[in-house]
Amino acid sequence: MTPEAVRKLLEQGLTSAGLASSGKGKRRISIELAAADVKEAVLAVLQGGRSRFVTIVAVDTGLDIELLYNFSVEGVLITLRTNVAKEASAIDTITPMAPGAEFIEKEISELFGIEFVGNARRTNLVLPDDWPTGKRPLRKPLVGDVFPQARASVENLWSGGTSIRVGPSSAVKREKAGLPRVPPLASAKGLQMQEVKDLLARTGFEKRAGFDRRTGKLRYK
């Protein structure tokens, strides 16, 4: 089975929207997908003939815990990659499809603080029984690429296109100076501001920095 055939097989088996795949070498396939699609993807891989679950690798990227689900399908290593936001820190277990994942999910849970919802194992595997619940040895604080002193400026840039906040006091000052309340900034024009935001996204900065579009702020203080 060629990697291309595996990819096709996976694509046929997966109906999840937004699935992206990329080949990495002749006998490796890496597929990035949303955390909500992992179960369905695992099911598709394991239904694909002579395939077996290998392991799960966890990486703390600062903002998220990246999980790499590895499978061997007729000698081809398939890696399903997903990011679990630290704020959520939970994902469905894959043990109904891959019972062998029980112990590695539990190990990741203990070391990185990710809950695998539905994993039945309760007793600690690698940490002492009296280990404090909130202390996860391999988990770093929630933080992105923006250093503390730059965070306010970055949030201002994302929300208003300026390094300092466009607030009511600046409007009052400008009015008193006989100027329009708002300078000719992108933030005064929706389409122009959207261009700035699109650039922040397309350079990858929005993701690296860890913006939360719902709040218009960084995911960390």
Added chain:
Amino acid sequence: MNKQAFFLGCVIPLRFPGIEVAARRVFRQLGVECVDLDGYSCCPEPVVLGLTDRDMALAVSARNLALAEKAGADLIVLCNGCYETLAEADHAVRHDEPMKARVAELLASIGTRYEGKVTIKHFIEFLHDDVGLERIAEAITRPVDVPLALHYGCHLFRETTQRDTWRKPRMMKGLLEAMGARCVDYGLEQLCCGFPISQFDKDAALKERLLPKLRALSTTNAEALAFCCPACLNQFETGQGGVGELGVDVAKYPCVQVLELLAIALGMQPAELCLDFRSGSTKEFFECFWG
């Protein structure tokens, strides 16, 4: 020659609108028609944002340049930091092929492009070279006959194509002298205002940057400190209050921007400069000499 557009930056229009008023008045009175750069964003600011992510900073900067190019305008930049960011982005786009391709791709994704056709000048440079000191001196109705110390600001020394880093600082001094000011040397003109350090350690910024400058100034007869950079001006105006809180007894100085002085020299009244919001004794300084 293209038309001219102001690049106002963030600090001037949002914190010091009086400087924007002065800029508009000065250029109009000197016969230079300047339009606004509609839809511009932060340059982005070179110390904090520029160091956070180079790709992002260049792309955002190039978008501003693209706006000017599309409007058929050259830029007159009112802020030292904005000047450095825009000039360096322009230089990168013109001379760094991989960066040029990357920026072109990013700009194309938002439906625009930049072909490197915009001339970017610091306002000091424009007044000195394009208007000319002679013409400025002729237009002055009320000379600024006051001893002034100068703070150039680090970014005024930035050059992208020339080796003479004193080119623009000399122009600043020449411009003030053309207004009739007596420029006072104090030996620490080049020392940073401390704004970048203040982002990490406010006390160190005051003790290692602001305080030595204030002590050196106190040995002179300067009546005020002249700036062309709004970030430096802000650092000095707010920082002088902080020095008092450190328990250090040192003379404090009014902080004035070159365009404010030029506006006064061209006949504007202090009351028109929106000085009520300024810290320290800046308003009193203007009213004392020209009120």
